[in-house]
Amino acid sequence: MDNAYSYLESVGKEPSNLIKGLQLIQSTEGYVSDDAIRAVAKYFSLPEVEIEGVLSFYAQFKRVKPGKYKIALCDGTACHIKGSPLVHEWVRQELNLSPGETSADGLFSLETVACLGCCSLAPVMSINGRAYAKLTRKGLVKIIKEYQAK
Amino acid sequence: MSTIKTLRVGVASCGIASGAEDVMALLKARANSIPVVGVGCLGYCYAEPMVEAVLEDGSSVIYGNVEATEKSVDNILALGEAGRFEVPPERKKREKIMVLALAGRVDPVDFDDYVAHKGYDGLKRALAMAPEAVVNEVLTSGLRGRGGGGFPTGRKWSFLAAKKAEEKILICNADEGDPGAFMDRSLMESVPHQVLEGMLIAAYATGATKLFIYCRAEYPLAIKHLKIAIQQICDHKLNHLGDRDVEIVIKEGAGAFVCGEETALIASLEGQRGTPRFRPPFPTDSGYKGYPTMINNVETYGNVPLILRDGGAEYAKVGTEGSKGTKLFALAGDLKYPGLVEVPMGITLGEIVFDIGGADRTKVKAVQTGGPSGGCIPVENFDVPVDYDSLKTLGAIMGSGGMIVINNDRCMVETARYFLDFTHRESCGKCTFCRVGMTRMYETLERITKGQGTEEDLDFLADIAPKIKAGALCGLGQTAPNPVLATLRYFRHEYEEHIREHKCRALQCNAMVKLQIDHDKCVKCGLCVRSCPVQAINADFEIDPAKCTRCNSCLDACPKKAIYRVHNGDEK
Numbered sequence: 001m002d003n004a005y006s007y008l009e010s011v012g013k014e015p016s017n018l019i020k021g022l023q024l025i026q027s028t029e030g031y032v033s034d035d036a037i038r039a040v041a042k043y044f045s046l047p048e049v050e051i052e053g054v055l056s057f058y059a060q061f062k063r064v065k066p067g068k069y070k071i072a073l074c075d076g077t078a079c080h081i082k083g084s085p086l087v088h089e090w091v092r093q094e095l096n097l098s099p100g101e102t103s104a105d106g107l108f109s110l111e112t113v114a115c116l117g118c119c120s121l122a123p124v125m126s127i128n129g130r131a132y133a134k135l136t137r138k139g140l141v142k143i144i145k146e147y148q149a150k
Numbered sequence: 151m152s153t154i155k156t157l158r159v160g161v162a163s164c165g166i167a168s169g170a171e172d173v174m175a176l177l178k179a180r181a182n183s184i185p186v187v188g189v190g191c192l193g194y195c196y197a198e199p200m201v202e203a204v205l206e207d208g209s210s211v212i213y214g215n216v217e218a219t220e221k222s223v224d225n226i227l228a229l230g231e232a233g234r235f236e237v238p239p240e241r242k243k244r245e246k247i248m249v250l251a252l253a254g255r256v257d258p259v260d261f262d263d264y265v266a267h268k269g270y271d272g273l274k275r276a277l278a279m280a281p282e283a284v285v286n287e288v289l290t291s292g293l294r295g296r297g298g299g300g301f302p303t304g305r306k307w308s309f310l311a312a313k314k315a316e317e318k319i320l321i322c323n324a325d326e327g328d329p330g331a332f333m334d335r336s337l338m339e340s341v342p343h344q345v346l347e348g349m350l351i352a353a354y355a356t357g358a359t360k361l362f363i364y365c366r367a368e369y370p371l372a373i374k375h376l377k378i379a380i381q382q383i384c385d386h387k388l389n390h391l392g393d394r395d396v397e398i399v400i401k402e403g404a405g406a407f408v409c410g411e412e413t414a415l416i417a418s419l420e421g422q423r424g425t426p427r428f429r430p431p432f433p434t435d436s437g438y439k440g441y442p443t444m445i446n447n448v449e450t451y452g453n454v455p456l457i458l459r460d461g462g463a464e465y466a467k468v469g470t471e472g473s474k475g476t477k478l479f480a481l482a483g484d485l486k487y488p489g490l491v492e493v494p495m496g497i498t499l500g501e502i503v504f505d506i507g508g509a510d511r512t513k514v515k516a517v518q519t520g521g522p523s524g525g526c527i528p529v530e531n532f533d534v535p536v537d538y539d540s541l542k543t544l545g546a547i548m549g550s551g552g553m554i555v556i557n558n559d560r561c562m563v564e565t566a567r568y569f570l571d572f573t574h575r576e577s578c579g580k581c582t583f584c585r586v587g588m589t590r591m592y593e594t595l596e597r598i599t600k601g602q603g604t605e606e607d608l609d610f611l612a613d614i615a616p617k618i619k620a621g622a623l624c625g626l627g628q629t630a631p632n633p634v635l636a637t638l639r640y641f642r643h644e645y646e647e648h649i650r651e652h653k654c655r656a657l658q659c660n661a662m663v664k665l666q667i668d669h670d671k672c673v674k675c676g677l678c679v680r681s682c683p684v685q686a687i688n689a690d691f692e693i694d695p696a697k698c699t700r701c702n703s704c705l706d707a708c709p710k711k712a713i714y715r716v717h718n719g720d721e722k
Contacts, residue, residue, distance in 0.1 A: 016439070018421035019404055023367065057423040057578070058404035060367055076329030077521065077554050078482035080568050089701050093683040113368065114407065114572065115329040118167045119480060120195030120488030129370070131167035137681070137703045 005039035015044055018054060022061060031062040059114075067102045067109035069147050074124045076115030082122035088112070090137050091125075094144050107148065152205040154184050154229070160200045160254055162191040162339040163332075163371055170199035172218035177201065180223055190340020192254035193490040197235050201226055202254075212236075238487060240505040246468060246494040248476050249452045253340035253490075258375045261382040264343040270388065272458035276351045277392065284355035285311055288454065290462030292474030297323060297410070297447030298520060298549045299625075300473075300538040303454075306444060309434040310356040313442040320358035321438070321445040322349055323415060324365035324372070327407040328521030329572060331552035333478040334448035336490050338365070338372035341452075342379040346398070348451030350383075351458055354391045356444060360399070364415055367402040376400055407522075407576035411624045412445045414578065425578045426624035447550065449478055469495035473537035477548070483518075483555035485509035493536070500532035503555055513557040516640070520549025522569040523629035525636025526556065545636045547629070561656040562641040563648055566633045567595035573630040584627030587618040591634060600661045603649040612638060657715040660700040664718055665693050671712035678704035678713060 007028065011021045021044065025036050032040075032055055041048040055061045073091065075084050091097060095108055102109040118124045121133035125140075132143055159165070159174040178186045192200055197214030203226060204210045213226050214235030225232050256263040264270070276284045289304030310318060322345065326334040338345055349361050365373055380398050383389050389396050401419055408414045409424040416438050418424035437443020453475055457465045466474045473495040479502065482488045486508030493502060503509045503517055516526040525546040527534065534540050538548050556565060574588035591614060594607050615631035622628050638645065647653045654662045667678070672691055679687045681704050686697035693704075695718075705713045 014421075016419065016421040019418065020401070020421075023402060023404065054421070054423055057425075058406050060403075060405035077518065077552065077568070078330045078488075080329075081483050081554060081556065081560055081565075083702075086702055089699060090683070090703075093699075093701075114327065114405075115331070116163075116167075116368065118164050118195075119330055119332055119482035121164060121167050121198075122482065124167065131163070133167045136706060137701070138706075 005036060005043070008039065008043050013044060015046060018044055018046070018051070019058070022051070022055065026061060030066050031064060033063075033065075064100070064102060064109075065106075067107050069108050069127050071097075071108055071110045072113045072116065072126045073099070073110065074114075074116045074118075074122070074126075075112045076119060076122075078119035079115075079122040079124055084123045086137075087123050087125065087135050087140065090140050091144075094141060108144075152207040152209070154203045154227070155206045156204045157181060157184055157186045157226070158189045158202040158204065158254070159186065160190065160192055160198060160202075161188040162336060163369075164191060164195045165198045165200065166371075168198035169218055173199045173201065173216050173223070176218055176220065176223045177226070180220070181227060184227075187257050189255065190253045190258050191336045191490060193250065193336075193492075194235070194237070194487070195489040196487050200235065203229060238506075238508060240508075241487070241491070244497060244501050244505050245492055246476050247492050248456055248468070249337070249344075249449065249478060250340075250490070250492045252344065253336065256341065258340055258342055259378045259382075261343070261379075261386065264341070268459060269343055269455075270347055272455035273347050273350050273354075273388065276354055276458045281311060281355045281357065284351065284458065287462040288355070288457055291453075291457040291465040292462075292469070293450065293453055293457060293465070294473060294538060295447060296449035296453070296477070296550065298523070298547060300548060303446065303450055306434070306446070307352060307356050309432075310358065310442055310444040313357075313434065315442050317360060317441045318356065318358045319438045319441050319443040320349060320353050320356065320361045321415065321419070321443060322361070322363040322448060322451055323410065323412070323445050324363055324369075324448045325403045325410045325415060326366060326369075326448070326550065327410045327576075328523070328550055328552045330480065330482055330518075330521055330554050331550050332480045333490060333551045335369050335372055336480075337448055337452050337478070338369070339375055342372070342375040343382075344455055345448055345451045346376070346379055346383060348454035349398070350388065350391065350396070351454050352444075352446065352451065353396050358396065358444070359394065360397050362419060362438070363398070363400045364403055364409070364419060365400060367404060373400060373402065406578070407572070408578045408624070408626050411626060414624065415445065416443060423578075425580045426626075428623060449551070470535065470537045472539050477536065477551060479551045479553045481507050481553050481555070483553075484514065484557035484560070485555045495537045496535045498533050498535055499527060502536065502553065503532065507555060509555050510557065513559075514555055515558050515560075516556045516562070518554040518556060518565070518633070519552070520547040520629075520632075521552045522573050523547065523625065523632060524549045525632045526562065526565070526640065527636075528640040545632070545639055547632075559656050559658065561599070561654050561658040562637045562644045563595065563654075564599050564656075564658050566637045567592070567599050569633040570595055570630070573626065577626065577630070581622045581624075581627055583618045583621030584623075584630065587614055587621070588627070588630055590614065591618075591631065595634070598645060598648050599654075599659045601648065601652045601659070603645075605649060607649065608638070608642075608645055653717055657717070662718055663700060663715050664695045665698055665700060665702075665705065666714055666716050667691050667693060668712045668714065671710050673710055673712075675709065677707045677709065681707035
């Protein structure tokens with residue numbers, strides 16, 4: 001198999017481990033590239049189209065290389081009620097990004113998620129897994145500026 | 151005065167989001183010899199980060215909204231008066247803490263701590279009984295599935311127990327996908343051993359050989375704690391059930407709401423696309439890789455150790471005739487005290503929302519239960535007892551436990567649109583009614599909230615909703631139209647206003663609203679002008695509605711509260 005993906009060996013070859021294998025690739029590379037699909041198909045002895053089918057089914061899998069800072073905007077019920085649509089608009093204004101996109105400088109990528117599980121602190125977003133609670137426009141702009149300055 | 155024996159810091163996800171890790175680091179640095187322990191969730195999310203100082207005499211002092219500053223940490227170490235947290239007395243009176251008794255009180259990943267609090271007593275007692283007797287104990291308890299369906303747990307167990315097969319599979323459904331629900335996350339993060347103990351008891355009772363936990367990948371802390379706890383179980387050989395060793399495996403979901411449905415979950419466990427399939431065969435006949443399989447929810451398993459420890463009859467003393475025990479609810483939305491609460495079945499909705507949640511009686515108009523599969527219940531019906539059957543009569547469901555309080559400045563049409571936006575995207579696409587029907591419903595609601603709705607749209611919604619419910623294969627499609635049906639039932643006037651008068655009484659739907667400055671109040675400080683991201687406010691402090699995106703930045707920035715949302719056409 002392709003040497004670049006030899007770490008797949010840590011996952012068993014049974015097809016029931018396919019999702020686990022794809023998760024391993026994504027956590028290592030940040031996304032699942034065409035090359036990775038070919039390697040996974042070979043490893044599990046499955047057709048490539050099967051892999052693509054599973055990838056496109058689950059929201060977690062990314063086919064586009066994400067930015068250095070991954071912004072996840074929560075749009076769960078509590079966040080929605082507490083104004084997450086406004087937060088989306090603020091991010092769009094600041095970074096000119098829509099969900100699923102990565103900024104041209106590769107610094108930020110944006111996705112919306114169903115729930116980060118911090119509903120009582122709504123509205124919430126996370127950047128690279130770190131959660132930011134009770135967002136206001138001022139607070140959000142400050143956070144984004146901090147990451148830009150890093 | 152007693153001295154501090156231990157310091158507990160709530161470091162579940164909510165706490166961490168509020169900065170509890172910084173507080174904990176600082177406490178550790180300054181507490182000298184006093185042990186600082188990270189614990190799970192106490193349920194008072196609004197007061198995070200929280201620190202509990204346990205004193206030598208056994209009593210404790212809790213501090214809320216602790217800042218990561220030396221001053222605030224030293225105040226705790228000196229047992230100062232400032233920042234002390236009191237449980238709202240009404241909440242104390244109404245709550246019934248059984249399942250969450252150890253949450254926030256034990257170190258989640260300390261095996262001995264759990265055992266010291268009667269942990270694994272239930273399992274020990276079960277192992278001394280015949281498997282059939284364990285099933286009977288659960289039947290006696292009257293426990294019903296906490297994932298929302300409410301199927302009697304003991305009966306489900308008896309189906310699997312009756313199967314003869316070389317392998318039998320037990321699954322814990324931890325794919326808590328309902329937006330607005332975090333009961334399961336909290337339980338797994340705070341007392342992972344309790345969930346696992348429930349699973350081991352179930353495995354013993356049903357003869358299961360392999361145990362899976364299917365957990366959302368979005369819950370990294372829960373997964374981490376479960377993994378540690380599973381290793382501890384194996385180290386202490388607690389996975390040895392009478393005549394066999396069982397294996398416990400965690401599988402991470404990959405973000406698909408439909409995988410909460412049991413046949414979809416099994417497909418996903420097998421590494422495939424998580425689409426549901428037709429039943430029968432039911433999973434207890436043919437499930438994971440064709441083996442007899444049983445699925446219970448996290449909270450259901452969390453109840454099991456108590457039933458075996460105290461006996462089914464004792465457990466059944468709490469609750470109502472048809473719904474026994476307690477239920478966890480994730481309270482969020484427009485209320486003073488959001489958080490995780492545990493209440494006895496049969497408590498009224500009003501008691502939860504007003505007494506425990508501290509919501510404003512003059513402002514609340516409805517509560518949404520059951521997330522996107524449930525419905526809203528208007529404030530007039532808040533005397534309904536919370537149990538599986540009563541909520542159904544109102545067109546809502548118990549659901550897994552998400553409870554969102556909605557007040558007067560939220561639009562019900564927009565709320566319904568939001569839920570359908572979620573479900574139509576999460577539809578797996580297998581059934582036409584769900585795939586196409588939900589999309590058409592969503593588009594219709596989108597039109598109405600943009601002020602482009604017609605009278606026919608309402609007839610269309612009322613016509614297609616029951617067809618989708620009848621034509622869909624799985625729980626997602628069968629319940630997805632519920633938020634629309636419930637809002638149409640109780641808040642039809644809001645739909646009609648949007649259509650006939652182009653009016654959103656909650657002033658939420660942007661297409662029908664503009665922002666306006668009250669010049670009598672305005673002091674021309676210019677903060678609004680500077681805060682506006684699209685330069686829609688001119689030098690005379692007039693807002694250009696064509697440029698304005700209704701983002702509310704100026705409204706938040708105004709120190710004089712002189713900026714309002716008003717209906718298009720209205721002059722303030």
